[in-house]
Amino acid sequence: MLLCGMSGAVQVVSRRWWSRKGEQATTAREQAGHLLRQCAVRWGCRVLHLFDRGYAGAPWLGELGRAGVRFVMRWPKRYQLLDSTGSERKAWQIALGKRAWGAPRLLWDGQLRKLRQTSVLALPVRHAGYGGPLWLVVARRGGEPWYLLTNEPIESEEAAWQVVVAYARRWQVETSFRYGKSELRMESPRLQQWEPRRKLLLVVTLVYAFLLSLLEQEHDLLRQCLLERWSHRTGRRARKTRAPLYRLRWALSHLWQRYPPACISRSRQPGHPPWLDRLPAWLLWVLVFLNLCPKSSG
Secondary structure, three states, rough: EEEEEOOOOEEEEEOOOOOOOOOOOHHHHHHHHHHHHHHHHHHHHEEEEEEEOOHHOOHHHHHHHHHEEEEEEEEOOOOOEOOOOEEEHHHHHHHOOOOEEEEEEEEEEOOEEEEEEEEEEEEEEEEOOOOOOOOEEEEEEEOEEEEEEEOOOOOHHHHHHHHHHHHHHHHHHHHHHHHHHHHHOOOOOOOOOHHHHHHHHHHHHHHHHHHHHOOHHHHHHHHHHHHHHHOOOOHHHHOOOOOOOOHHHHHHHHHHHHOHHHHHHHHHHOOOOOOHOOHHHHHHHHHHHHHOOOOOOO
8 A cells, every 4th residue: 555645755554465375365355445444544534545447336435435534436437326316327428518617727647748638527426335425526638538436525626626636646656556566576476385475575565665765855865866876867758757766776776786785784894994884874875875985895
């Protein structure tokens, strides 16, 4: 589970693994439900949960209703809802012919890396799997619209825009998930036994959380120095990337190949100058980033 605000980096807040085999056999939906209840107890209504189309349907809506959390869910256009008259219709049919609210605005598309003209409208709906009132927020931005189902009360145009902008932030979460699955190989550990696999994934999660923490604003100077010296790129796309996770991993790999982590250990190592062990940890890291830390002769 990842946590992100309207700005800033994504953070790892919880992670669970599951398998269909062995004594620990379970399902992805059971583990997702456990995480949802855990978040409901910890944060209540202070966070807004974002879900893509894979969660759309009565079973997950029932889980959300029992947890009592705020949510925004991408709803497939062919899935049915109850409109204001109680008739069951597909999402695209409910929004067909309805005028957008207010003037269009420019919304940043993280996938295409450009601003797109977007208009919104919201319609009250219901679903048999959810006991409370729901709203269908439609974002028209050229091509297929977004149909966003939410339990947030939409009484004004600004409230509808808040839902759309919040869902647009999900691209930061998508890129972070993709990095964990592809670059860190979280979906394909080469271990068959449950306990060794769990330990490996715990270590990978720590690495994952560390890399994401380097995207925080407070680490801008260190991150820029690390990328410039150890993973330099001249292309505009690489230099303008907001979450350069791939370059960060490569840069750290090059850095630690040049200066193994033992050179910043607090214990004395053979071949290290005596003054190196007396420096505080933060200053050692600064020396490493500035390429001034002496290389170990051992």
